[in-house]
Amino acid sequence: MESILSVKNLQVVFSGFKALKGVDLEVGDREIVTIIGPNGAGKSTLLDAIVSKSPVAAGNVYFQGKDITNKNPYDIARMGIGRKFQNPNVYNELTVFENILLALKGTHGILNSITTKLTKTKKDKIIDVLDRIGLLGDAATIVSSLSHGQKQWVEIGMVIAQDPSVVLLDEPTAGMTPEETHATGEIIKTLARNHTVVAIEHDMDFVKQIAERIIVLHQGAKLAEGSVDEIQSNPKVIEVYLGREKINDAA
Amino acid sequence: MAQSTIGIATRSRTPTRLGIVTAISFLVMVILPFVVGEFQVSLLSKLLLFGALAISLDLVWGFTGILSFAHGVFFTLGGYAMAYYLKLNLSAENNTYGGSLPDFMVWNGLTELPWFIAPLKYFPIAAIAMVLIPAAFAFLIGWFIFRSKVSGVYITIITLAISSALTTFFISQQAYTGGTNGITDVSKLSIFGINIPPNGLYWIILLFTTFVLVGSWWLTQSNFGLILRSIKENENRISYLGYDVASFKIFIWTLSAGIAGIAGGLFVPLNRFISPVYLAVAFGTQVVIWVAIGGRGTLIGPLVAAILLGQIQNSAERVTQDWQLVVGVLLLIVVLFIPDGLVGTVQKLFMKKQQPASTKQPVIDHN
Ligand SMILES: Nc1ncnc2c1ncn2[C@@H]1O[C@H](COP(=O)(O)OP(=O)(O)O)[C@@H](O)[C@H]1O
Ligand SMILES: [Mg+2]
Numbered sequence: 001m002e003s004i005l006s007v008k009n010l011q012v013v014f015s016g017f018k019a020l021k022g023v024d025l026e027v028g029d030r031e032i033v034t035i036i037g038p039n040g041a042g043k044s045t046l047l048d049a050i051v052s053k054s055p056v057a058a059g060n061v062y063f064q065g066k067d068i069t070n071k072n073p074y075d076i077a078r079m080g081i082g083r084k085f086q087n088p089n090v091y092n093e094l095t096v097f098e099n100i101l102l103a104l105k106g107t108h109g110i111l112n113s114i115t116t117k118l119t120k121t122k123k124d125k126i127i128d129v130l131d132r133i134g135l136l137g138d139a140a141t142i143v144s145s146l147s148h149g150q151k152q153w154v155e156i157g158m159v160i161a162q163d164p165s166v167v168l169l170d171e172p173t174a175g176m177t178p179e180e181t182h183a184t185g186e187i188i189k190t191l192a193r194n195h196t197v198v199a200i201e202h203d204m205d206f207v208k209q210i211a212e213r214i215i216v217l218h219q220g221a222k223l224a225e226g227s228v229d230e231i232q233s234n235p236k237v238i239e240v241y242l243g244r245e246k247i248n249d250a251a
Numbered sequence: 252m253a254q255s256t257i258g259i260a261t262r263s264r265t266p267t268r269l270g271i272v273t274a275i276s277f278l279v280m281v282i283l284p285f286v287v288g289e290f291q292v293s294l295l296s297k298l299l300l301f302g303a304l305a306i307s308l309d310l311v312w313g314f315t316g317i318l319s320f321a322h323g324v325f326f327t328l329g330g331y332a333m334a335y336y337l338k339l340n341l342s343a344e345n346n347t348y349g350g351s352l353p354d355f356m357v358w359n360g361l362t363e364l365p366w367f368i369a370p371l372k373y374f375p376i377a378a379i380a381m382v383l384i385p386a387a388f389a390f391l392i393g394w395f396i397f398r399s400k401v402s403g404v405y406i407t408i409i410t411l412a413i414s415s416a417l418t419t420f421f422i423s424q425q426a427y428t429g430g431t432n433g434i435t436d437v438s439k440l441s442i443f444g445i446n447i448p449p450n451g452l453y454w455i456i457l458l459f460t461t462f463v464l465v466g467s468w469w470l471t472q473s474n475f476g477l478i479l480r481s482i483k484e485n486e487n488r489i490s491y492l493g494y495d496v497a498s499f500k501i502f503i504w505t506l507s508a509g510i511a512g513i514a515g516g517l518f519v520p521l522n523r524f525i526s527p528v529y530l531a532v533a534f535g536t537q538v539v540i541w542v543a544i545g546g547r548g549t550l551i552g553p554l555v556a557a558i559l560l561g562q563i564q565n566s567a568e569r570v571t572q573d574w575q576l577v578v579g580v581l582l583l584i585v586v587l588f589i590p591d592g593l594v595g596t597v598q599k600l601f602m603k604k605q606q607p608a609s610t611k612q613p614v615i616d617h618n
Contacts, residue, residue, distance in 0.1 A: 051491060077493035089488050091481050098477055108493045110502050113475040162492060 003062075004029045004196050005050070005081075005166050010059035012042070012049050019045045021220040022059065027166070032188075032197045034207050036231075037217035038241055043200045044086050046217065047168045051076050051083050063166070078108065082164035086171050086200075088151035092144035096135050096154055099143060100126045103158035126161065132187060133157040148175040156184070160191060167191060169199040173206055185209040204242070216241060269551065277461055284450040296453045296521050298561040299460040300514045305541040305553035306463050307510040312539070313547035314471055315503055316483030320535035321392075321410035322511050324417050325385035327534075329512030330525040331428070332384055335368055336377030337437035337520060355434070359426035368427065374442050381516035382509045389508030393501040400497075402486070411532055418530040433526025440520035447520075456517055460554070463510055467550050479503060480548075540578060544585050546592025555594065 007025035011018065020042045027033050035043050048054035050061050052073045060069045068076055077083075091099050104122060106112075130136040133153040138146065143154055152172060159167050172188065173181040181203055188197060188210050201207050207214065207228065214231045216224040218241070224234050231237055284292045304326050311317045338353045352364060371377045392413065396406055421428045429435065440447040447455070470476060478499055481489050486496045519525050528534060545556030560578070567574045589596050 053487075053491075072495070073490040074493050074495045077491050083491050085488075089485070091484050091488070093484050094477070094481065101474070102477060102481055102489065103492050108495065110475065110499060113478055114470065114473050116474050158492070 002029070003027055004064055005198070006062040007046070007050065008060045008062070010046070010049055010061065011057045012045050012054050013057040014054075019054075019220055020049065023217070023220070023222055025215065025222075027196055027198060029165075030192065030194065030196055032192045032199070032210055032212045033215060034211040034213070035198065035200045035215045035217060036202070036204075036207060036241065037223070040219075041217040042220040043217050044170055045220075047083065047170055047198070047200065050168065051081060053083075074108070077162070077164070080165035082159040082162040082167050084152075084155045084159050084167075084169045084172055086174070088148065088155045090143050090151050090154045090158070093142065095140050095142055096130065096146070096157075097126060097139040099154050100129050100157050100161045103161040105161065105163040129157045129161045132160060132190070134183070149177070149180045152176065152184070153187075156187060160187075164195070166196045166198065169197065171200050171202065173201065173203055178205075181206050182209070273461075273464065273551070277457070280457055281454070284453055289449055292449055292453050293521055294561070294565060295558075296449075296456045297518065298558045299456050300518045300521075301538075301541065301557040301561055302554035303460045303463045303514040304511050304538055305545065305557040306460075306467055306550055307507040307514070308538050308542050309545075309547065309550055309553045310467055310471070310479075310507045310510075311504055312542055313549065313553070314476065314479040314483065315500060317500065317504065318407045318539070319410045320407065320532055320539060321413045322507070322538045323529050323531070323535035324414050325389060325508035325511035326515035326518070326538075327417075327525060327527075327529040328385040328388060329381040329515030330519045330529060331434065332371060332377055332380040332512075333516035333519040334434040334437055334525040335371040336374060337440065338434050339364075339368075339372040340441070341436075341438045353429075353434070354436075355429040355432070356426060361426050365427060378516070382512050385512030385515070386505050386509035390501065390505045393504040397497040397500040397504070410535070414530060414532045414535050418527045418532075421527045421530055429526070431527060433524055433528070435524040435526075437519060437523055452517075452520060459513065459517060463514075464550060464554060471550070475499075537578075540582050542592075543582060544592055546595030546598075549592065549594040549598065552592050552594030556592070 003026040005025070005027040007023060009022045009024060010020050011022050012020040023042070023046060025033075025046070035046065037043055045054055049056050050068075052068075052070055056069050060067055062068065063076070063079060063081060066079075068079065068081075091102070094102075101118075101122075104125065106116075127136065127139075130139055133156055135150065135153060135157065138150070143151060146154065152175065156169070156172055159169070169188070173184050176184060185206055188199065191197060192210070197210075199210065201210075211228055214224075214226060214228060215222060216231060216234075216237050223240065224231060224237050226234070232242065280295075283295065287295075304322060307325075308319060308322045311319055339351070341353075352361065356364070371380060392409075396409055401409065421433075422431050424430075440452060471479065478489065478494060482496055482499060490496050515525075515529070541557040541560060542553040544560065545552030545554065547553075560581075564574055564578075567577060585592060591599060
């Protein structure tokens, strides 16, 4: 299968510290890939490097066969890669509606932004997004007054509105109750019907709910890769990651 | 369900109460010259231009979050363009030396008009220069500072440096700029041989400032305005949505400088001179103060603050020389106790009254 997103020998260095030590990743069209790994493993950094938030020291990122390594973030976004950040990165001073409107797919030029009107088609699209993230009743609410979980949904809504080919989600369920986490899983599964999804997650139930393929990162390198069952029975993974989770759970 | 959400949270571009208030104020101001004396008309004309200048700063500071002390510079560059036009069109008998060369050039030993000043003799060229020179200058600066991702306080420091550097430069180029005195004793405004009387100039200025206010309001209600506000809150996030933040900043910065330039150009026939005083940081600070006191991001606030403070200043200067101190204290009070400024605070109080405190429900379909 032809990869839509392809990461080759990616290295990211923060003032001498190698956060990524040559990571490879192939993601097929409309696949759901989940990245797990202990804190500080470099999961967020991997997504940051793909969207040029962190500079790539060596290696390459290809999107639909084109080299996008260290390109402008806005070019990468326009090409069709959307990103949800680890801590909800939304506009707190704007309303929920305005956050989604900003993200809405379309042209991003200056003159267009001045002359464009809020057409019924656009409004319907936004209403549809709000409906999917369960925030239709909060359209006019200023985002700062929402709960952490709701903010996560606003940002997921922004990514949906952006309608990119590849969606990168960084811990989309952090701070959510089990019910909210499950609801988010369903949103993501619906999204994955016509989008490629790469999600970082900690919650193993959630991973089982959505994952087709799992990548395990550890200390800036890929430790393992496979199906849910393969990963859960992999001794190395149990040692550095899953085992520790169990100990944490017991404590 | 969908029916009840139509109209949610979208800022309407059709005039509301504020529009009506603006329209009434405009009409009152149109007939003002028939009621008050020439001195008041001339003073109000100046204050309206300061208001337009304050609005232009509000676009970049209040909406986009770029604090600039260089708006006096853009204003003054427009002012010099107009001042050359007026100086070069002094009738021969009004010119101290009877010739076509401005007096300060003669004093400084120039024997002919420099080629880069000569075209400003023609009104269309001067009018274009009054917008284009400040705008082009701003575009250049903007291109460097916004593309190089300088941000926050460093931009503000750069604007301070620009203001100081240009003040020094204009003072040093005495033969071309009139030095510290600037360009003085300019002719009254006449366009294509038609003299514009003080009331006519007042109406032109009233139209200009109204246009700046309404135009800025229209602009900031659009998606463009939404993008500016998001740049102000977090300029990085929006680039991951596909927006080239630098180009938006350069655009609003350049537009704002163009507006400031026209205001400066119209200021000169009233003021009858322009000098490096208006390039200096002190004047740039005054513009910042109008915006801060009036209320950032409110457009009308900076306009009202410029007019009111100007009026007070005019009366206060007769009583005390320490006017700057009064303004300083006023600013301190605003910064400490009413950070939203006068109009911003009134708007917030007004919004709270509309929305009963007991319900956290968003206002849907109230208009
Ligand atoms: N911008 C940055 N500057 C310096 N160090 C960073 C930066 N971002 C991440 N790091 C470091 O890189 C490592 C990987 O971080 P991160 O990718 O956030 O881990 P994860 O998302 O897997 O928890 C950590 O040691 C972190 O401290
Ligand atoms: Mg992380």
